[in-house]
Amino acid sequence: MTREDAEAGSESPPACPAPLTVSFEGWEGPLDLLLELARAQKVDLARLSVLLLAEQYLDWIARARALDLEIAADYLVMAAWLAYLKSRLLLPPAERPADEPSPEAAAEALAWQLRRLEAMREAGAALMARVRLGVDVWPRGAPEARIERVPGGWAVSLADLIAGYVAARRRALGKRRYAPPPLDLMSVQDALARLVRLLRVVPDWAVLTRFLPPNLAPGLPTRAGLASMLGAGLELAKGRTVALRQDEPFGPIWIKARTEPEPEV
Amino acid sequence: MTDDPGADSAPTLPLPEPPVRAEWLRLAEALLFASAEPVAEHALAELLPEGANAAAVLSSLQRALAGRGVELVRVGGGWMLRTAEDLAPLLRKRFEVPRRLSRAAVETLAIIAYHQPVTRAEIEDLRGVALSQGTLETLIEAGFVEPKGKREIPGRPTTWGTTKAFLVHFGLASLKDLPRLDELKAAGLLTATPPLPISPMVLEDRHHDPLEEERLPPVDPEGEGR
């Protein structure tokens, strides 16, 4: 409620200052949000302005921050990367460091990822729009026999087996299924996976604690998360995929992905 | 026909009974085709437009199907389609009917595959319902499951595991090729561990929540038409 429409009166519809309301409800991650913002540009995704998109995203994050919304780390990591990308894109080519790959290539890679996600979304919609069995058309309700021979003489597939396992365990777990996950302490393995995923979009040195998942309860869960993060960081440093540094005793620990060529196969 | 078509819909009008329209026949055919149970006349009538006579539609459909591969018969207070009597033996003779495992059996097999060696009590615990008589036996007969030894706890219950035939059937090189449990977990399963000791309440529960599939008689290829 930062706008003048706060006092505009109750009968007039609230003026919407932006195409998107600031809320994290319903977004399936930063890419999802970016795609929605990209649509707001109302251009073919092939002609998307990534610079404009970066600005839209950063503006959106800024507004979310102003409203004191909790923002998940993934979103902030994306924001950091987009801010970096934006600064590179704004530099005239002549002033760019010579040894730096073009930010346009990175922008195109992002645009491509968005196109791919959009394509999958449209494909999903196209699938759901098909004439579907059990929804639009129905099969024989009282089949008399299975016609095809099944190897082994038993009509049961691995998919049946997995589905059976799922059904059995779901029933046994009963109502607890939708309970929030138990207060698990973050394992080094989890931390490792998270770090690897997030480091792909972090441009530069970042404090290790930024990679902790949001909503970690204070106390033991946070301390355990931090310890696992450090363990994961050390593990990655050992494998030379990241660099770690600490500027002073007890100071924050910084982490950064190292540039390594992809191994050739 | 025992019904008196048109008697209700137009008792006072001298007009002829409305003819059976092709559209109604189509609907009746589709409904009968997709229904798992015999369709009562009134069930068809509910879908037909006002004024259409369900009985007339059914007898018209019956006549239309005469001599075809499928026929319309009256069973147990309703109507159903089935393959023509003369073709049924041919169909059955040519194609052996693969046996199906009941859902309970599939679930039990899955539990054994993932948790082996596992005792009967543990299977019940993991499934959340009691194991009905015969489920384990079916799996043993099928050759999917075999005893693996005894658990060294009071009563020394038998533990069960999967056989080589199990691996062959599912095209697995080894049990390691089953999707891993942590991957299933990541798919949203096993998010909470159940209370492991079998509590009386868990056992009680099955009375309220019977598994229909444990009650269904096995598919009997000779049994239809009864």
Next chain:
Amino acid sequence: MTDDPGADSAPTLPLPEPPVRAEWLRLAEALLFASAEPVAEHALAELLPEGANAAAVLSSLQRALAGRGVELVRVGGGWMLRTAEDLAPLLRKRFEVPRRLSRAAVETLAIIAYHQPVTRAEIEDLRGVALSQGTLETLIEAGFVEPKGKREIPGRPTTWGTTKAFLVHFGLASLKDLPRLDELKAAGLLTATPPLPISPMVLEDRHHDPLEEERLPPVDPEGEGR
């Protein structure tokens, strides 16, 4: 018809292909009718007398059923009878419709369908977000998705793909019939990895000296590769 009727059955005979006899149509109708799942052409061929062309019988039956309440369609690698599409509004009153899939589930299903076999990590990479609990589970339970094996990379993650039930549900003859498949392929949108890493790691690294020795030789256009 993509099939070549008669090519196998009578390659050398100059006689015209035998016409489709009413008896064969009956048999085909009964066979298809008895099954709730797609029937392969060869399954019908086994049942028909020597010299009868299963493909011709099937297409003849398909024509014969056009406009009826039940129609013959090609799905899941075989042929299957199902109710006519236009009757859906009426039949929905009688038959329960399954629950809608969530947006995440539809998106995940599409990714699995178009990118299979695909690992969980690859799905997450594509969507840019961790797969939430239950999404994959929902698809497994619906019978649309099944494990397809393991990817031979560290950790041997399970790969996922679609099932025959998926094809049947969506009325697809095969995976080649996925909507817009060719278009997406031509646009390069189905490649496993992006042509360029979005990763900014390639953009920076100014704090260290660039690690010359870690550069790949092929980067050098004058290199020994040519």
